[in-house]
Amino acid sequence: DFIYSLENDVKPTLGTSDDALDKFIDRGIISWGNTRELLERGHMFVKQAKSPETRNMLCLLLEGAPTAGTSALAAYLAKNSDFPFVKVITSREMVGYTESSKCLRINKIFDDAYRSELSCIFMNDLEQLMGYSPIGPRYQSLVLDALYSLLSSSPPKGRKLLVICTSKRRSVLEELGLLSMFTAVLRVPYIKEVEDVRMVLDESQAMTSSEVEAVCQHISHGDVFVGVKKLMGLLDTMRVMKGVDPQKRVAAFCNLLEDEGIYTPTV
Amino acid sequence: DFIYSLENDVKPTLGTSDDALDKFIDRGIISWGNTRELLERGHMFVKQAKSPETRNMLCLLLEGAPTAGTSALAAYLAKNSDFPFVKVITSREMVGYTESSKCLRINKIFDDAYRSELSCIFMNDLEQLMGYSPIGPRYQSLVLDALYSLLSSSPPKGRKLLVICTSKRRSVLEELGLLSMFTAVLRVPYIKEVEDVRMVLDESQAMTSSEVEAVCQHISHGDVFVGVKKLMGLLDTMRVMKGVDPQKRVAAFCNLLEDEGIYTPTV
Amino acid sequence: DFIYSLENDVKPTLGTSDDALDKFIDRGIISWGNTRELLERGHMFVKQAKSPETRNMLCLLLEGAPTAGTSALAAYLAKNSDFPFVKVITSREMVGYTESSKCLRINKIFDDAYRSELSCIFMNDLEQLMGYSPIGPRYQSLVLDALYSLLSSSPPKGRKLLVICTSKRRSVLEELGLLSMFTAVLRVPYIKEVEDVRMVLDESQAMTSSEVEAVCQHISHGDVFVGVKKLMGLLDTMRVMKGVDPQKRVAAFCNLLEDEGIYTPTV
Amino acid sequence: DFIYSLENDVKPTLGTSDDALDKFIDRGIISWGNTRELLERGHMFVKQAKSPETRNMLCLLLEGAPTAGTSALAAYLAKNSDFPFVKVITSREMVGYTESSKCLRINKIFDDAYRSELSCIFMNDLEQLMGYSPIGPRYQSLVLDALYSLLSSSPPKGRKLLVICTSKRRSVLEELGLLSMFTAVLRVPYIKEVEDVRMVLDESQAMTSSEVEAVCQHISHGDVFVGVKKLMGLLDTMRVMKGVDPQKRVAAFCNLLEDEGIYTPTV
Amino acid sequence: DFIYSLENDVKPTLGTSDDALDKFIDRGIISWGNTRELLERGHMFVKQAKSPETRNMLCLLLEGAPTAGTSALAAYLAKNSDFPFVKVITSREMVGYTESSKCLRINKIFDDAYRSELSCIFMNDLEQLMGYSPIGPRYQSLVLDALYSLLSSSPPKGRKLLVICTSKRRSVLEELGLLSMFTAVLRVPYIKEVEDVRMVLDESQAMTSSEVEAVCQHISHGDVFVGVKKLMGLLDTMRVMKGVDPQKRVAAFCNLLEDEGIYTPTV
Amino acid sequence: DFIYSLENDVKPTLGTSDDALDKFIDRGIISWGNTRELLERGHMFVKQAKSPETRNMLCLLLEGAPTAGTSALAAYLAKNSDFPFVKVITSREMVGYTESSKCLRINKIFDDAYRSELSCIFMNDLEQLMGYSPIGPRYQSLVLDALYSLLSSSPPKGRKLLVICTSKRRSVLEELGLLSMFTAVLRVPYIKEVEDVRMVLDESQAMTSSEVEAVCQHISHGDVFVGVKKLMGLLDTMRVMKGVDPQKRVAAFCNLLEDEGIYTPTV
Numbered sequence A, B, C, D, E, F: 001d002f003i004y005s006l007e008n009d010v011k012p013t014l015g016t017s018d019d020a021l022d023k024f025i026d027r028g029i030i031s032w033g034n035t036r037e038l039l040e041r042g043h044m045f046v047k048q049a050k051s052p053e054t055r056n057m058l059c060l061l062l063e064g065a066p067t068a069g070t071s072a073l074a075a076y077l078a079k080n081s082d083f084p085f086v087k088v089i090t091s092r093e094m095v096g097y098t099e100s101s102k103c104l105r106i107n108k109i110f111d112d113a114y115r116s117e118l119s120c121i122f123m124n125d126l127e128q129l130m131g132y133s134p135i136g137p138r139y140q141s142l143v144l145d146a147l148y149s150l151l152s153s154s155p156p157k158g159r160k161l162l163v164i165c166t167s168k169r170r171s172v173l174e175e176l177g178l179l180s181m182f183t184a185v186l187r188v189p190y191i192k193e194v195e196d197v198r199m200v201l202d203e204s205q206a207m208t209s210s211e212v213e214a215v216c217q218h219i220s221h222g223d224v225f226v227g228v229k230k231l232m233g234l235l236d237t238m239r240v241m242k243g244v245d246p247q248k249r250v251a252a253f254c255n256l257l258e259d260e261g262i263y264t265p266t267v
């Protein structure tokens, strides 16, 4: 068994909380569609969490399908919360931990947060944190219990805590009874409009504007459905195809969109 | 594995039992609907537990749907029981404990209680204490056994013990055979009457009385169904919307009630 | 894991075996209905266990629904067995034990008993001892194995052992193959007759005889079905209602009987 | 966990192998029905196991319903095998052992046996040894594997080993693939004939011959089906009823036979 | 837990690999039916494994019903492979090992084999090695993984490894995906012809030739189906019946064949 | 339990990463059918992973049925990636590891990779790495979690990581939610054309060209379906049959193809 030493858990290579948050927003936030509105609503809750007149614990959940950009938006909110104490919890730092060690680690972060007057904890992908897997289904009961206990109990008097979480499996959280622990749940949508695709393509600067125009022209004859992260990933392939003839690049990209099931031409 | 040291289990940051109980009643008790009657019946059992003529063990269960206010009322009873020894057991303090450590901890609290002539133990959310989760379903057998053993055996001669528990899943306790361990079971209801909503809104002082009036006017055209904790939580959003125009605040709050499924207008 | 130290298992607070047995008979034995006959049959087996002409191992099971008074009667038999070595095994003393430690503890008690010429072991609630729970169902295989082995093997030559057990789930013991280990099985019934209720009410002295009369009068118009422990528990509520008007007390008690499903008036 | 120390496993209280075997035959062998024939067949295999011309490993199984007398007959064969090294394996000595410790213990006994030229190992109730229980069903895989490995591999050259086992659940052994490991399987039957009952009653000397006659007269009008151990157990009750009137004793015993489902009168 | 010390794993009592192989062939190889052909095909693969032009890893499986003689033939191939390094792996030496220790032990043998230029590993009863049991079904995943990894990865450059395995449950290996790891699979059949029975009877010299003749005469009127090991086992009974009248011996043996379901007369 | 010492994990016998990769390509790459094209597409992604303009993490999956040659092609890509840090992860080096140790080991390799500017990790047979087995089904949740966490989180700023994985069970990865972690998935096909068989036979030089011609002639009258590894394995049998008459060799090989279900003549 892996004995996790609480004293020596310095992981200098992983950097500060700010670095950790930045890693989720590595490509910035492109304000397509309702991104701005969503962030504003999120900010409202951050404000509510800070206010001395409200409950001293507020839990916010951002949930969306894979690659929707959920983690980036949640990290953005945490980063811009202006809370003096911000802490990031991801399953990445706890690879190989036993259930018990995982619980102790998460618990410690909450205990640390209780010591600060205003604290914010960012927990990415709750279902992954508790080792959820659909075959079985399986999950780590101890971690679920810990999350349940931590989200349902408030910090000591005079301390305020904001917890921002993300999830890709809202239905699982609901079934496990975790959803009702949140003060508010915000849904992060997929990109469906050609105009939103255009905005992402433009901003990412992987193509010339005439190429973007040609792509948008092409996909206007069907349905688009894609997460912002996925779309930006495909643009990387364009970046490598630099010297190539624009028409070929446009064709290649349109093919990619169709192959990956992102663009479906209407029959 | 986590070795829980019985000797060093001083958790000064969590404070005294009184603080722990207070945390559950952080917004006071608003005496809407049958709150008073419920507390009186509860107090009757507290009195019975104290009486030298009765059995030396009495177990009381308060059960209600999530956010019904179950924990606050149970904590209130424990706090006002005038028992010299009061101890609080919640899953929060046992995050990451192995089943065995959990049992030892709970057992120790009962053993401590046996040493005092009159003791009261408050256990919040029994099903959560035993790690119950509906997917499986799963629960910690050792903890269930411990609860079963502790609730079914009485303190030594000349000692009296009152155990007050809460639960959100009465049916689970029943299926596990725990329900029959209780001398009495009290149900904490949801708010259904407009007058009760008004009382909570008035007392919480998050809105002006004319705003309250407008809200009550609005919701009188349908059905209301909400736990007191949930209702008070929504009022926090109002608290942050301080400078806003009253009409907008009323509209915003009414929307919130409908969005959250608390208020359903009759068609 | 919990390492149970065999050397240090002195639990002075739990007292002697006699104290332990007395705790089960804290309200004495009221000889309603067939109580006396049942105890006589039990005593016959105690005598048989002692006789030098018989097998040197005899296992007796008392089984009844919850609150039937099973534990009190079994404890009474053990207490009055006049065996020089009497030992009590309950799940209460083994809260938090691992399966293995539980087995070792029970085993040790049997080994100790083997050293005495005449010994009696009282084991309360067998199914609880092995952590049985209906959801799953679950039970501790190691403990079941231990019970099976201990009940099926006899003490060394020249030693005689009487084992008295109780159970609330006869069918579970049967399914697990434990029932056939017993030389005899005695069933403890519920109270069904008004006359038996009267006897318990009279003897418990929680009501005046005219109150008892009024209650019996009332319930003679329907069916009664209750364990003696449950009935005596309800009388505790009467004890707290001392100053109250007799008529109200009678009404309150009759209501209680109906609410708890003990008395069903015939339509 | 329980660490079983191989060095210190001296259990002086359990005595020698001979004592252990004697405990199974505590009431001698009454030669009712085909007992003699069965023992002769068994002895044939003992002889075969000893012969230098045959395989150096022979496994014999005696199987019968509970109380059939299976263990006594198997122990009798082992005791009278005239093997210089005889070793007894029962679950009783391994209460609380982990699966692993159990395997090591059994393995050690086989290794010890390999050192002697002629050895006999007696294993009582195979299914109990591997913790079999019908709810689940459950069993200890490690122990099953160990038995499987030990029964299927022969001792080193020049060494001969006889293994005599008993079982109450032949079908379980079959399903687990253990049955085919045995060179021969002998079935121990229940008593079905009045004459066989008479022989057991006569030999056990718990009743006078006229009483025995009366009992046999009575049960000749129906069917009898009982294990010899069960029948002898019931006679113990007679032993305690010494001073009683013979007619009453006969009636009491006949009642007992009917109550326990041993004697069914033909309608 | 059992900590298997890799340093001290000298088991002098178990002897060398050659002894271990010999134990499987304790009664020699009688060349009935297609035995010779089967051994020749096996030898072909041994030759292929040795050849410097072929892959440096070859896995051969011999599979057959219980008592078919599978282990003896596989051991014979390994013994006569003329490989300088031969190692035997059976579950017998790993009784009581934890899954992990088992894996480490097997792994070590493979690592040792890698050090030799030409090595042969003999693994008996693969399904038993991984603790397979049909109730559940159960098996040890770690050991399955280990076998899978070891059989699928080849030795370092310049080293050649031949792995010869046996199995009684081909279908289980198939379902677990292990079957496709083998370069070739050879089936060991049961004896079906009277002539083959005669050859085994003759060679084993447990009966006179006229007795053999009589037996063969008798069984020619029906169907025979038996493993060579089983058949030779029954002859042991004949060996003990030495002084007996030949006719009785023949009758006894024919009865035995019928009782055990080996010989079925055609109706 | 097996405590894996991180400090001492030097396995000099297993050699360098390059050796490890070479072992997968021990028979070279024969460019039959679309092999070249597949490698080119793979190389494109290697290039993309290296480019400073793209995301700093790229995951590539090669998947194909058993013996399709998947591991060889993936290893080839990794070997020719020209990445300064290349590391190989296979289940072979982790035989007997506990889940936790496995995770720690894999985690460490990723952490090491993060320290280099450009790193490539090759993970063979993902489903085997997590101990997947279809009976149950079973898999190691901790390892799945680890893979999930490692594949979904990117290296620190300024570091680029390419992960190349293989799998034989694409559908399992899909069900477990791992498939969506990959930037691209390449399918490795089976050989279906006679011309492709010819190319493999020619290049492997196990037969003369006239023999190859004869074989191809023969199999042109039906369907061929085989992995390149399987086909090359069968040629080993030809290598041992060196002196034999060519016609016999051709016949033998054609038989082999049919026996193994590789060639099915059309009826």
Ligand SMILES: Nc1ncnc2c1ncn2[C@@H]1O[C@H](COP(=O)(O)OP(=O)(O)OP(=O)(O)O)[C@@H](O)[C@H]1O
Pocket (backbone or CB within 6 Å): A024, A025, A026, A027, A028, A029, A030, A031, A032, A035, A064, A065, A066, A067, A068, A069, A070, A071, A072, A073, A168, A227, A228, A229, A232, F152
């Ligand atoms: N409007 C936007 N919303 C979210 N992310 C954006 C937006 N614009 C650009 N991005 C970039 O897109 C990426 C979104 O990745 P993110 O990890 O948030 O996705 P995700 O939905 O959490 O994916 P996963 O399913 O892997 O968890 C980030 O690199 C972010 O910088």
Ligand SMILES: Nc1ncnc2c1ncn2[C@@H]1O[C@H](COP(=O)(O)OP(=O)(O)OP(=O)(O)O)[C@@H](O)[C@H]1O
Pocket (backbone or CB within 6 Å): A152, B024, B025, B026, B027, B028, B029, B030, B031, B032, B035, B064, B065, B066, B067, B068, B069, B070, B071, B072, B073, B168, B227, B228, B229, B232
């Ligand atoms: N009449 C009332 N009954 C209960 N709680 C009240 C009442 N009036 C005000 N409150 C306040 O409402 C809140 C009730 O919260 P409480 O934790 O008891 O709810 P709960 O039903 O236990 O919720 P949860 O489902 O989270 O366990 C407390 O802050 C308490 O101070």
Ligand SMILES: Nc1ncnc2c1ncn2[C@@H]1O[C@H](COP(=O)(O)OP(=O)(O)OP(=O)(O)O)[C@@H](O)[C@H]1O
Pocket (backbone or CB within 6 Å): B152, C024, C025, C026, C027, C028, C029, C030, C031, C032, C035, C064, C065, C066, C067, C068, C069, C070, C071, C072, C073, C168, C227, C228, C229, C232
């Ligand atoms: N005739 C009687 N039989 C049994 N108990 C009696 C009788 N008369 C009075 N009592 C009292 O009733 C109580 C019976 O409690 P006991 O613990 O035996 O019930 P139980 O059936 O074991 O309950 P549980 O279901 O909690 O195990 C004891 O306090 C005992 O003193």
Ligand SMILES: Nc1ncnc2c1ncn2[C@@H]1O[C@H](COP(=O)(O)OP(=O)(O)OP(=O)(O)O)[C@@H](O)[C@H]1O
Pocket (backbone or CB within 6 Å): C152, D024, D025, D026, D027, D028, D029, D030, D031, D032, D035, D064, D065, D066, D067, D068, D069, D070, D071, D072, D073, D168, D227, D228, D229, D232
């Ligand atoms: N013919 C007989 N066969 C077997 N046992 C006999 C016979 N005659 C007398 N006995 C006695 O009967 C008892 C049989 O008990 P034994 O333990 O063998 O039964 P069992 O079938 O193994 O019971 P259990 O189901 O408890 O294992 C022994 O005390 C033995 O001395």
Ligand SMILES: Nc1ncnc2c1ncn2[C@@H]1O[C@H](COP(=O)(O)OP(=O)(O)OP(=O)(O)O)[C@@H](O)[C@H]1O
Pocket (backbone or CB within 6 Å): D152, E024, E025, E026, E027, E028, E029, E030, E031, E032, E035, E064, E065, E066, E067, E068, E069, E070, E071, E072, E073, E168, E227, E228, E229, E232
């Ligand atoms: N032609 C033969 N083939 C195999 N075994 C033979 C042959 N002739 C004689 N024997 C002997 O028969 C016995 C076969 O036993 P073996 O252990 O190989 O059987 P098995 O099928 O592996 O049995 P099990 O089901 O117990 O594993 C050996 O003692 C061997 O010496």
Ligand SMILES: Nc1ncnc2c1ncn2[C@@H]1O[C@H](COP(=O)(O)OP(=O)(O)OP(=O)(O)O)[C@@H](O)[C@H]1O
Pocket (backbone or CB within 6 Å): E152, F024, F025, F026, F027, F028, F029, F030, F031, F032, F035, F064, F065, F066, F067, F068, F069, F070, F071, F072, F073, F168, F227, F228, F229, F232
């Ligand atoms: N075009 C090719 N593609 C792949 N492998 C080839 C090719 N040509 C020759 N080979 C050789 O074929 C073998 C393919 O083996 P490889 O281990 O890659 O197969 P696999 O599909 O991974 O098999 P397994 O199912 O055992 O994992 C290697 O020895 C490789 O050198």
Ligand SMILES: [Mg+2]
Pocket (backbone or CB within 6 Å): A070, A071, A072, A125, A166
């Ligand atoms: Mg995310």
Ligand SMILES: [Mg+2]
Pocket (backbone or CB within 6 Å): B070, B071, B072, B125, B166
């Ligand atoms: Mg609560």
Ligand SMILES: [Mg+2]
Pocket (backbone or CB within 6 Å): C070, C071, C072, C125, C166
């Ligand atoms: Mg009881």
Ligand SMILES: [Mg+2]
Pocket (backbone or CB within 6 Å): D070, D071, D072, D125, D166
């Ligand atoms: Mg027996």
Ligand SMILES: [Mg+2]
Pocket (backbone or CB within 6 Å): E070, E071, E072, E125, E166
């Ligand atoms: Mg074999």
Ligand SMILES: [Mg+2]
Pocket (backbone or CB within 6 Å): F070, F071, F072, F125, F166
């Ligand atoms: Mg491969």
